[in-house]
Amino acid sequence: MKVGVLGAGSMGCGIAQIAATFGHQVVLCDTKQVALDNAHKKLSKILARLVEKGRIEAGEDQAILGRIEMVTDMQAYTGCNIVIEAIIENLDIKKSVFQKLEDITGDDCILATNTSSLSVAAIAASCQKADRVVGIHFFNPAPLMKLVEIIPAIQTSQATLEQARTLINSWKKLTVVTKDTPGFIVNRVARPFYGESLRILEEGIADVATIDWAMKELAGFRMGPFTLMDYIGNDVNYIVTETVFTAFYYDPRYKPAFTQKRLSEAGYWGRKAGKGYYDYAEGAQKPEPNADKALGQQIVDRVVAMLINEAADALFWQIASKEDIDTAMTKGVNYPKGLLAWADEIGIETCVERLDTLYEEYREDRYRCSPILRRMAKAGQTFY
Numbered sequence: 001m002k003v004g005v006l007g008a009g010s011m012g013c014g015i016a017q018i019a020a021t022f023g024h025q026v027v028l029c030d031t032k033q034v035a036l037d038n039a040h041k042k043l044s045k046i047l048a049r050l051v052e053k054g055r056i057e058a059g060e061d062q063a064i065l066g067r068i069e070m071v072t073d074m075q076a077y078t079g080c081n082i083v084i085e086a087i088i089e090n091l092d093i094k095k096s097v098f099q100k101l102e103d104i105t106g107d108d109c110i111l112a113t114n115t116s117s118l119s120v121a122a123i124a125a126s127c128q129k130a131d132r133v134v135g136i137h138f139f140n141p142a143p144l145m146k147l148v149e150i151i152p153a154i155q156t157s158q159a160t161l162e163q164a165r166t167l168i169n170s171w172k173k174l175t176v177v178t179k180d181t182p183g184f185i186v187n188r189v190a191r192p193f194y195g196e197s198l199r200i201l202e203e204g205i206a207d208v209a210t211i212d213w214a215m216k217e218l219a220g221f222r223m224g225p226f227t228l229m230d231y232i233g234n235d236v237n238y239i240v241t242e243t244v245f246t247a248f249y250y251d252p253r254y255k256p257a258f259t260q261k262r263l264s265e266a267g268y269w270g271r272k273a274g275k276g277y278y279d280y281a282e283g284a285q286k287p288e289p290n291a292d293k294a295l296g297q298q299i300v301d302r303v304v305a306m307l308i309n310e311a312a313d314a315l316f317w318q319i320a321s322k323e324d325i326d327t328a329m330t331k332g333v334n335y336p337k338g339l340l341a342w343a344d345e346i347g348i349e350t351c352v353e354r355l356d357t358l359y360e361e362y363r364e365d366r367y368r369c370s371p372i373l374r375r376m377a378k379a380g381q382t383f384y
Helices: 008-020 033-052 061-068 091-104 120-124 160-168 191-202 207-218 225-232 236-246 258-266 293-316 322-332 339-346 349-360 371-379
Strands: 002-007 025-029 068-073 082-085 110-113 133-138 147-152 174-177
Touching: 002 008, 002 061, 008 025, 008 033, 008 061, 008 120, 008 133, 025 322, 033 061, 033 068, 033 091, 091 110, 091 120, 110 160, 120 371, 133 160, 147 160, 147 322, 160 174, 160 191, 191 207, 191 236, 191 258, 191 293, 207 225, 207 293, 225 236, 236 258, 293 322, 293 339, 293 349, 293 371, 322 339, 322 349, 339 349
Parallel strands: 002 025, 002 082, 025 068, 082 110, 110 133, 147 174
Antiparallel strands: 133 147
16 A cells, blocks of 8 residues: 655654555655655654664664655655645645645545644545545654544545544554544543643642642643643644634633733744743753642642543534543543543542532633533433
């Protein structure tokens, strides 16, 4: 099978590496030669390191690189069985690209988008043969992250869905199928991890270091929300937040925070900019958290209740199965537990009480409890 990858940025480079590692001939295309040169250097370095660590055999690094053809002309996609697009998150640009891809590739070539939050149906609509378009959303860094979200648009044929999932499974990835709604599973369900933490910060309940400490040390998350936002990039995280908010017809649950917007506007994008919620300059002092366990638990209870509510609502709206929702959050963003399993552990009734307390205090629709949680609490049910 011949695999095309469009875009030689971090994501495209990672997808090309995976496909070539599993023996496919890969065509990696980018309109900028400098991006391809950087991709070649990056891949050479990564693969050499894998040889050093004994993850791949000596010589296999060159064999993998040899299977990746780097080009600036999309015409090289002729003969590809699948092309995976990994370019800028701009719907108009993606639609234009897919129209060109349809003219270049054969009728049986699957056209996949790696979009993290845009409508797959809208992208598919730009093609005459929309049934061969599907969302295949990898997580960064693609070679290391196990989870891949497979997103069939309403136009996607069952055959396209099955072929795409079979291929990605053959790359030893863990696939979940999700409905084509804003943010899919992970970027939708994860919003309160950032949004509610920002709300707590803006209200002055706790500072950045304290919230990060509570979510990491008390709740067991691998990174605190502000450390993670700085790692992802505050510009990227803000765009995703704003995209999801707009796509959900301005539902207050997904409302971006002004703090996030101002940091993005100021160019305080996090690690890559040297400054974000934290200062990454050499010798900069990292702020100390207030390690008050009562305050920390208050933060954890509030953020986790909002995350559980979002996961429950995704199930209520049949975005994905309960198993796929929990798998997506543990394998896609390394949450310490599946959120629906966590709800069972805390107690559904307790989750409802925490959400109702927040709603009573703020009287904002942001804190409305998902109907599925309320029904389950009344019936004494659990998710598992």
